[in-house]
Amino acid sequence: MAVENIPYKVFYRRIKYPRLEFTTGELRFILPLNSNREEVFNRHKRWIEKKWIFVQGCLKESKKKKLTQRTDDDFKKLVLYFLSEAASQQGLKPHKVYFRPMKTKWASLSTRKNLTINKLARYLPDYLIEYIIFHELAHFKQKRHNEFFWEIISHKYKKYQELERDLFTYWFRVTNKE
Numbered sequence: 001m002a003v004e005n006i007p008y009k010v011f012y013r014r015i016k017y018p019r020l021e022f023t024t025g026e027l028r029f030i031l032p033l034n035s036n037r038e039e040v041f042n043r044h045k046r047w048i049e050k051k052w053i054f055v056q057g058c059l060k061e062s063k064k065k066k067l068t069q070r071t072d073d074d075f076k077k078l079v080l081y082f083l084s085e086a087a088s089q090q091g092l093k094p095h096k097v098y099f100r101p102m103k104t105k106w107a108s109l110s111t112r113k114n115l116t117i118n119k120l121a122r123y124l125p126d127y128l129i130e131y132i133i134f135h136e137l138a139h140f141k142q143k144r145h146n147e148f149f150w151e152i153i154s155h156k157y158k159k160y161q162e163l164e165r166d167l168f169t170y171w172f173r174v175t176n177k178e
């Protein structure tokens with residue numbers, strides 16, 4: 001699909017680098033304030049195209065995914081269990097853990113080293129919850145998704161790319177469940 005035909009919306013935010021976000025089927029191109037939309041778009045053409053094709057594939061697959069049913073309580077217990085495992089594997093742990101609804105990600109780690117888990121993750125299969133927690137803890141050592149970061153991840157998850165894809169796919173499934 002040619003990039004000109006991809007439906008997208010442009011937003012400007014106080015950020016340093018352009019960013020792509022996907023809500024259900026909608027591509028959002030987030031640009032730093034004062035940037036030239038056309039110029040940035042042309043420069044990132046291939047990246048946008050690749051991402052679009054990837055997302056369309058995930059969207060299609062998402063329809064076949066089954067949601068796991070758990071109580072909030074069971075979900076919290078499971079998270080704390082995987083957290084203690086990942087903490088001992090990586091030799092570090094967050095100060096606090098919060099459970100909140102989040103709109104754009106499964107989890108995040110604050111600069112104060114508090115971990116927030118998206119409440120919607122309770123619909124995910126165990127192996128993805130375990131992966132999310134390991135992934136977030138690795139951000140203690142490296143904030144960005146660079147080579148060094150993926151090296152830490154691959155100590156435990158050789159096929160992390162598949163897991164990242166699964167997470168994307170489930171994202172569409174979970175946010176589309178109504």
Ligand SMILES: [Zn+2]
Nearest residue numbers: 135136139145
């Ligand atoms: Zn990450």
